Amino acid sequence: MKLKSYINDVIKDAFSKAGIEHDAMSVSEATKPEFGDYQFNGAMALSKKLGKNPREIAQNIVEHLDLTSVLSKAEIAGPGFINLWLNPMWIASQCQDALEDDRLGISTRENPIKVVVDYSGPNMAKQMHVGHLRSTIIGDTLANLLTFLGDDVIRQNHIGDWGTQFGMLIAYLEMKDEDGAVSLKDLEQFYKDAKGEFDANEAFANKAREYVVKIQSG
Incomplete structure (x- = not known):
């Protein structure tokens, strides 16, 4: 109460x-x-x-x-x-009672509901930033609270159309003949360049799509 x-x-x-x-x-x-x-x-x-x-x-x-x-x-x-x-x-008595209770005096819902909590949904071909971390923490916190109340929580972190991005990256790395060590920062720039090539070069776009099919086929 x-x-x-x-x-x-x-x-x-x-x-x-x-x-x-x-x-x-x-x-x-x-x-x-x-x-x-x-x-x-x-x-x-x-x-x-x-x-x-x-x-x-x-x-x-x-x-x-x-x-x-x-x-x-x-x-x-x-x-x-x-x-x-x-x-x-x-007030002190209520606090003491809460401390001695595993649920801190908080009861579960009489009528639990099903809740879908969608997290940050980052672009897997780009470097993550603090905004993704922030929304993931908020999403996880909400999911934990709702679970504690007895709700049926579905945790979802939608990563979007990752196939197309990686298809472009693979095609671009192949075109650039990159066989050395590649950093995450390099991939960020490669992705931007690959996107430009994808939009301007139909042959490159078709090659990227072929890699997407291969990735999604396992």
Whole structure:
């Protein structure tokens, strides 16, 4: 359960004990530290319906708040705002419970779903850069989180039409008669040159396609 849900339940319970027949409204995060951790502004919205002063309504709510669990302090401010402070001991207890749980207190989905996570999809004929690494890490992180929640995750790193690129490279290296050591940086330039040759030279393009067929045939 989320922290805000815990607090909303405390507010709802206070409504019931105070005899306020109205669906409890949600709290919001405080705008400034001096206003506490959360704020409840529902007393002013209830004023017209109940025909009472909003501070009187706020006082009634505060008097019935449970300040022994998630909340430790409540103060009325202005025309009827209720400032709320979290209970440090309760927070510490929740953290300790999470540490002692293999799942850190996080349950699996009631209705798991199938999710496809597509990774970086780099061009295999080009040198990879930090952008590919970044998107791969993000993709793997998302896949791990979804798996932890119980979803059926399909991890996909689509490498695209790698056959054409390598067909061009092989044809170009053959044309250049490169038989010595070739670095990755050299291949990057060869690929650019091969692409230009592929677009301009039909005979070269046909040769590259022949190599593609051979590669894909094993």
